[in-house]
Amino acid sequence: MFFAVLQRLGQMLFVMIGISALVFLIFFATPGSDPAARLAGRNASPETVEAIRKDFGFDRPLPVQYVIMMNRLFVTQDLTSFVNRGLRIVPAVAQAAPVTLSLVAGAAVLWVVGGILVGVVAALARDTLLDRGLMVLALIGVSMPVYWLGEVMNLVTQSRFHDTILFSWVPSLGYKPLLTDPWGWFKTLLIPWFTLAALYIGIYGRVLRANLVEAYQEDFIRTARAKGLSPARVMVRHALRTSLIPFVTMFGLDFGVLVGGSALLTEVVFGLNGVGRLTYQALLNLDLPMVLGTVMYASFFVVLANALVDVVYVLIDPRVRES
Amino acid sequence: MTFVEKPILLDVNGLTVAFATDRGPVTAVRDVSFSVREGEILSIVGESGSGKSVTLLSLLGLHDRKTTRVNGMVSFRGRGILDLSPGELRSIRGREIGLISQDPMTALTPVYTIGWQIAEQIRAHERISARAARKRAVELLGEVGLSNPQEAVDRYPHQLSGGMRQRAVIAMALSCNPALLVADEPTTALDVTVQAQVLDLLLRLRKDFGSAIILITHDMGVVSEVADRVAVMYAGRIVERGETEAMFESPLHPYSWGLMGSIPPLAGPRLARLKSIPGMPPTPDRIGEGCGFAPRCAFARAACLERPPLRKIGTQAALCVLEEPERAALRRTVLSAEELA
Incomplete structure (x- = not known):
C-alpha cells in the first residue's frame, strides 16, 4: 500500500516535470520568435530586452534556460511579471488560489449532493412525470451558459430585486477572505456557487440516472431484492454504491480542471480575482512568466485530482485493489 | 420412506403473468397451476422463453409492478402472496423463500465481501449483532462446503471461482433457514464437474435443512437425478406435470x-x-x-x-x-x- 502511494506520487512528479518542460518549450523555444522580446512584453525598450536576455540566459543552451526558468519560478521565486512590473508570480498565484478554491469547492459540494439527489430520485421515479421533469430541468441546467446565468443572477440579486426581502442580504460583488470574514465569505459566494454548480448538477444527475437504471438490470440487484432488503437499502447500498465509479472519475477531472482555472467565466462575472482571471489577463497581455506560473499551477491540480481519484477507486472498488 | 403426504407449502393456482409492452400486453405465463409440498423438490423444465423464470419471479413478487400484471392465486403457507403489501412481501423474501440465481458471476454485488452480503440478509430479518451474523455466515459457508470458511467470509466475489460463488449464493439463500428455496438454473453457468457437486449439495441441504426446492432447469439429466416431481412448461403453460419416475417412464x-x-x-x-x-x-x-x-x-x-x-x-x-x-x-x-x- 505504502509503496503504491509512493509510486503514484513519483508518477505525479514525472508528469509535472513533463508538463513544465512542454510549456517551457512552447513559450520559449518556438522557432522564429525571440523569447527575450516576448518576456519583455509589448512596447519594451531594446535595453530591457537585452537585460532580460542576459538575465534568463537566452544566449545559452535550452536545458540551461529551462533550469534557470524553473529555478526562478520555484526555488528563488523571484520571477516577476513583465507587464505589471514588480509583481511576483508565485505570490500572485498564491493570492488568487484561495478565491478559486473557495468558489470551486463550494460549488462541488452543491453539485455532488444535487447530482446524487437528482439521479437517485429520477431513477427511483423512472418513466414518471417526476423523472421527465427532473431530466428536462437537468438539460436546462446543462444548456444555460454560465456567463449568461451569472449575469442574470447578478441582474436579479444585485439590481432589480436587490431591495426586496429575498435578496437584500446579497453583498456586492467581490471576494471576502474566509479567515477574516467567514459569514461574508459565505454570503458573497453563495450565488456564484449555485451558478457554477447548475451545469454540473445537470450533467451528474443525468449520468447517474443512466447508470442507476442500468444497475437495476443487474442480477445482483435482483439478488438484493430477493434477500428482502428495503428499497432504500437496495438503492443506496447496492445500486448507488456500484454506480459511483464513473461518478468519481468525472468528478476528479472536473474538479481539477475547474480549480486549475476553468472557472474563469464565473470568476469574471462575479468579480472574483481567482486563478482563471489571472490566467486570462496574463494571456491578453502576453505576460509569459505569469502564464507559465498559472499553467504549472493548473496542471498541478489536474494531476493531483487524478491521483486522488485513483485513491478513491481503491477505496470504493475492491476489484481495483489487486491490480 | 413413509407414504404420509407432507402438507402443501406452496400452492399456485391459475397464475397468469402479462407484461405491458410498446405493442400492447404480452402474456408470458398463462393459467399455471402447481403445488410444492414441504421438503419436496419440484423441477420446472422447459426451453428458454417458456415462462419458467417469469413464474419464479412472480412467486417472490420480484416482477416490475408498474409494467407487469399478475393474476391468479399464489398461496404460501396459507397466505396469498400476490395480495401482500410490499413490506409483508419483504419479510417473506429471503426469510421464508430463498432465491438462488442462475449466474453466480453476476448474482453477488461486486463491492462487498460475501460474508458481508450474507450477514446483510440475516440482519434484514433478525435482530442479531454484526458479530453473530458474521459467525453464522462462516458456519453457512462451511455448511455449503467451502473448504476454508473463516477465510472465504472476507473474500470479494471476484476472488472466488464460479463454483465457490454459487456455493456462496446458496449459503446466502439458506441463511435464514427458508422453507422454500427457488433455484433458477443453478448449475447452467458452471462446469460439468462443479454442476454435479452443486446438485449433490442441494440434495444434502434438502435433507439437513428440510427446505423444499423449486428447481428450474432445461437439463433433463438434472431433473431425473434430483426431482421428486416435474412440471414441463411450454409457451407459458405447464403442459404436463407428474412424479419424476412416472414422467420418465411414460x-x-x-x-x-x-x-x-x-x-x-x-x-x-x-x-x-x-x-x-x-x-x-x-x-x-x-x-x-x-x-x-x-x-x-x-x-x-x-x-x-x-x-x-x-x-x-x-x-x-x-x-x-x-x-x-x-x-x-x-x-x-x-x-x-x-x-x-
Whole structure:
C-alpha cells in the first residue's frame, strides 16, 4: 500500500516535470520568435530586452534556460511579471488560489449532493412525470451558459430585486477572505456557487440516472431484492454504491480542471480575482512568466485530482485493489 | 420412506403473468397451476422463453409492478402472496423463500465481501449483532462446503471461482433457514464437474435443512437425478406435470416425448445426430388460446386450436386432446421410430 502511494506520487512528479518542460518549450523555444522580446512584453525598450536576455540566459543552451526558468519560478521565486512590473508570480498565484478554491469547492459540494439527489430520485421515479421533469430541468441546467446565468443572477440579486426581502442580504460583488470574514465569505459566494454548480448538477444527475437504471438490470440487484432488503437499502447500498465509479472519475477531472482555472467565466462575472482571471489577463497581455506560473499551477491540480481519484477507486472498488 | 403426504407449502393456482409492452400486453405465463409440498423438490423444465423464470419471479413478487400484471392465486403457507403489501412481501423474501440465481458471476454485488452480503440478509430479518451474523455466515459457508470458511467470509466475489460463488449464493439463500428455496438454473453457468457437486449439495441441504426446492432447469439429466416431481412448461403453460419416475417412464404430452427423446442415450452406439424437435417455440405475443405446441406437433388436429383439456392419469396430468388408447399407440410409434433411427 505504502509503496503504491509512493509510486503514484513519483508518477505525479514525472508528469509535472513533463508538463513544465512542454510549456517551457512552447513559450520559449518556438522557432522564429525571440523569447527575450516576448518576456519583455509589448512596447519594451531594446535595453530591457537585452537585460532580460542576459538575465534568463537566452544566449545559452535550452536545458540551461529551462533550469534557470524553473529555478526562478520555484526555488528563488523571484520571477516577476513583465507587464505589471514588480509583481511576483508565485505570490500572485498564491493570492488568487484561495478565491478559486473557495468558489470551486463550494460549488462541488452543491453539485455532488444535487447530482446524487437528482439521479437517485429520477431513477427511483423512472418513466414518471417526476423523472421527465427532473431530466428536462437537468438539460436546462446543462444548456444555460454560465456567463449568461451569472449575469442574470447578478441582474436579479444585485439590481432589480436587490431591495426586496429575498435578496437584500446579497453583498456586492467581490471576494471576502474566509479567515477574516467567514459569514461574508459565505454570503458573497453563495450565488456564484449555485451558478457554477447548475451545469454540473445537470450533467451528474443525468449520468447517474443512466447508470442507476442500468444497475437495476443487474442480477445482483435482483439478488438484493430477493434477500428482502428495503428499497432504500437496495438503492443506496447496492445500486448507488456500484454506480459511483464513473461518478468519481468525472468528478476528479472536473474538479481539477475547474480549480486549475476553468472557472474563469464565473470568476469574471462575479468579480472574483481567482486563478482563471489571472490566467486570462496574463494571456491578453502576453505576460509569459505569469502564464507559465498559472499553467504549472493548473496542471498541478489536474494531476493531483487524478491521483486522488485513483485513491478513491481503491477505496470504493475492491476489484481495483489487486491490480 | 413413509407414504404420509407432507402438507402443501406452496400452492399456485391459475397464475397468469402479462407484461405491458410498446405493442400492447404480452402474456408470458398463462393459467399455471402447481403445488410444492414441504421438503419436496419440484423441477420446472422447459426451453428458454417458456415462462419458467417469469413464474419464479412472480412467486417472490420480484416482477416490475408498474409494467407487469399478475393474476391468479399464489398461496404460501396459507397466505396469498400476490395480495401482500410490499413490506409483508419483504419479510417473506429471503426469510421464508430463498432465491438462488442462475449466474453466480453476476448474482453477488461486486463491492462487498460475501460474508458481508450474507450477514446483510440475516440482519434484514433478525435482530442479531454484526458479530453473530458474521459467525453464522462462516458456519453457512462451511455448511455449503467451502473448504476454508473463516477465510472465504472476507473474500470479494471476484476472488472466488464460479463454483465457490454459487456455493456462496446458496449459503446466502439458506441463511435464514427458508422453507422454500427457488433455484433458477443453478448449475447452467458452471462446469460439468462443479454442476454435479452443486446438485449433490442441494440434495444434502434438502435433507439437513428440510427446505423444499423449486428447481428450474432445461437439463433433463438434472431433473431425473434430483426431482421428486416435474412440471414441463411450454409457451407459458405447464403442459404436463407428474412424479419424476412416472414422467420418465411414460410421458403423456407429445412435447414431453420430444423432450425425453432429445436426451442422448448413455449406452449403445453413438447417435450420428442428436434428436431434436423440429421448428421453434412461439414468441409469447403469438400464443392464442389453443395448444402452443400444435404447430410443431406431428399429431396436431383441428381440436388443438381450442383450449386443450387437462387429462389426468395416475399421478400425471397433461394439457392435450389425445386420449387413451390412441395416445399410447402414437407414443409407441414415436418410440419405435426412434429405435429404428
